[in-house]
Amino acid sequence: MTFLSTKVSINTENKITMNTIFIYLIYLVIAALITLAVGNNLHSNGYYLILDLFKNQEFTETVNNLLLTGYYLVNIGYIATTVSQFGAVDTLSLAVEELSYKIGIIAIILGVLHFNNIIILHFLSKRKQLILNLINT
Secondary structure, eight states, X not given: OOSSOOEEESSSSOEEEHHHHHHHXXXXXXXXXXXXXXXXXXXXXXXXXXXXXXXOHHHHHHHHHHHHHHHHHHHHHHHHHHGGGOOOOOSHHHHHHHHHHHHHHHHHHHHHXXXXXXXXXXXXXXXXXXXXXXXXX
């Protein structure tokens, strides 16, 4: 039994059901909302971490905007390449499983990218502190 019974036929060899189109749309909306919300949060809060490191407002704004652009490009690329990898979504439970898996992978990737950036900023900060200590001694 399908949760949406209407089918849209693309051609005789390749059929896409309304279920699949519906799941694609849900996936794209959720992925876009997560990407935008997390990107906005990281952009606004990361600004202060970068400013503390470089002490130059113009440079900080440039780096922060470049990081946001890279973040969006990685996420858009991942979302675009994975939307076509959904399995059959003939039932509501399969649809929820597919959405959960895809959204979960996005969350993991975002977390890994975020922690990588924090680690890089931490090492840059330590390096800067070491150089300042050498200069002051």
